[in-house]
Amino acid sequence: MSKGLQIALGAAVIAVLLGWYASASLDGAGSYRYFQTLAELREADVSGELVRAHGYVAPGSIERDVPARSIRFAVQGRPPHEAGVEAAPLAVVYESLEVSDMFKDGAEVVLEGTLHSSTGGAPVFRATNVLAKCPSKFEAQTASAES
Incomplete structure (x- = not known):
């Protein structure tokens, strides 16, 4: 040749x-699509598609099922310390017990997985990955704290 x-x-x-x-x-x-807020996720027709969603772990919602090796929790669109009307939280099932130490009530999270309709009508997010975001140590001062 x-x-x-x-x-x-x-x-x-x-x-x-x-x-x-x-x-x-x-x-x-x-x-995956770039992450969406919970409001954007609910409005979009993404059932069964791989998506990323951003939210905050609802206080008191974390349930670890050790025999099933899964964690169930709810995610809301606003941080727990913010006032305002909050839509119903999104139920999440994560098929692993391995999560970051930062994963706790009120933690800011990015979920990767698929959204599924359940028999009761409320959607369930089946997460393949849960990313707990690190809280910022540098908060802006309020106007009253500056004077």
């Missing part, structure tokens, strides 16, 4: 592999 034919064959193989990689990346299978 001549040197030119070897180079052409190698270039063709690389081109085919790059084309396959590009088509696999663009079809969206196996990729």
Whole structure:
């Protein structure tokens, strides 16, 4: 085989592999959308799709089921210390007992997984990953604290 034919064959193989990689990346299978707030998640028709959702763990909602190796909890759209009317929290099932030390009541979380309709009508988020965000140590001062 001549040197030119070897180079052409190698270039063709690389081109085919790059084309396959590009088509696999663009079809969206196996990729998450950028995270959404709970309000955006409820409005969108994303049942069964891989999504990321942002919220806060509802106080008193964490239930660890050690035999089933899962954690059930609820997520709300606003931090627990903020006043205001809150929509019904979203039920979450996480099929693992391994969570960050920062995962606790009121923690800010990003959930990765799929949203499913349950038999009772309320949706259930089946999380494949739970990311607890680190609380900021640098809070802005209020106007009364500055004077």
